[in-house]
Structure formats: C-alpha cells, structure tokens
Amino acid sequence: MPSTPIAPDNDPAVAILVLILCLLLTSCGGGSNGSPAPSPTPSNPYTFTLTASGVTPKELTVPIGTRVLFVNQDARQHDMASDPHPDHTDCTEINSVGVLNNGQSRETGNLVTPKTCGFHDHANPPPTTQAGNQWTGRIIVR
Numbered sequence: 001m002p003s004t005p006i007a008p009d010n011d012p013a014v015a016i017l018v019l020i021l022c023l024l025l026t027s028c029g030g031g032s033n034g035s036p037a038p039s040p041t042p043s044n045p046y047t048f049t050l051t052a053s054g055v056t057p058k059e060l061t062v063p064i065g066t067r068v069l070f071v072n073q074d075a076r077q078h079d080m081a082s083d084p085h086p087d088h089t090d091c092t093e094i095n096s097v098g099v100l101n102n103g104q105s106r107e108t109g110n111l112v113t114p115k116t117c118g119f120h121d122h123a124n125p126p127p128t129t130q131a132g133n134q135w136t137g138r139i140i141v142r
Contacts, residue, residue, distance in 0.1 A: 044069035044107065050078050050100065050121075054134030061140040064114055067107040068139055072100035078135070083118030085125040091117030091139070111141045 046062045047069040048055050062068060070080050082094040093109035094117060100106060111117065120126055121135035 047071060048137060050074050050080075050135075052076075055137045057137070058133075059138045059140065061142060062111060064141055065110050065112055066141070067110055068094075069105055069107050070097045070100060071105040072102055075102055077101050077123065079122040080119055081122040083120060083136075085120055085122065088122070091115070091119075091141075093117075094119045094139070108139075111139065114141050116140050 044067065046060050046066055048057070048060070048071070050070065050072045052074050060068060070078075072078055077099060079099045080094065080097040081088045082091045084090065088095050091108075091111065091113075093111050096109045097106045117139040119137055119139065124135055126133065126136055
C-alpha cells in the first residue's frame with residue numbers, strides 16, 4: 001500500500017509543530033545587536049568616585065583586609081597610584097587600580113596593614129597647578 005506524504009496544510013499537528021519551531025527560533029537571541037552589555041559596577045561600600053571636579057570622598061576609613069573601589073565617572077582617563085610620587089611604595093595594593101577610562105572601575109588589593117595610605121593620579125600628580133589636591137586622597141586602614 002503506497003503511503004501519502006503529509007503536508008502541513010493537510011495535518012494540523014504538523015502545522016502546530018512548524019509554528020512552535022518558528023517561535024523558538026525567533027526568541028533565541030533575536031534581540032542581540034552584536035555589542036556587549038556594559039558590565040555593572042561592582043558593589044562596594046568603600047568607594048572613591050572620580051569626576052571632573054576631583055575625587056569624592058577625599059578620605060575613607062576601612063577595616064583591615066578591605067578592598068577599596070575606584071570608579072571613573074570623568075570624561076578623561078585617570079591612573080591611580082599610591083603615594084609618594086613617583087615611587088608609589090606606601091601602599092602598593094592601590095597600584096593595582098592603575099589606569100581607568102571613563103566608565104571603568106577597579107578595586108585595590110586587600111589592604112592588610114593598619115596605616116594611612118595616600119594616593120594620587122599618576123598622570124597628573126601633585127603638586128602641579130592643574131592637579132592641586134583634586135586628584136589625591138587617603139585611605140585609613142584600621
């Protein structure tokens with residue numbers, strides 16, 4: 001007995017299956033425009049924000065073992081480093097922040113020694129006229 005091929009217009013079950021497959025294919029990744037989603041800023045209660053007017057706050061007191069977050073909301077690049085300039089040796093954990101472009105953020109290493117750590121923007125270190133005190137700050141580790 002010869003078999004008759006099943007066409008979607010002849011069998012409602014095949015038509016439903018084709019419809020489901022089409023819906024699945026269009027819902028999987030159809031909204032991507034090829035550009036990566038911006039990475040969210042890590043949450044950290046100990047945060048310095050860099051803006052066109054400088055560093056805010058100027059000083060933070062943190063517990064031993066803490067990491068401090070630097071967030072660049074300025075249009076220009078900043079290169080955050082430990083004092084003193086140009087050696088950057090007081091609190092080397094700060095040096096891991098390094099260069100931050102607009103919108104970037106990065107944490108220091110763990111601050112494990114109780115002391116006061118100064119920092120500055122290495123690309124515009126004090127005491128230049130432009131830098132003044134606006135690109136400097138302190139972390140007090142207790």
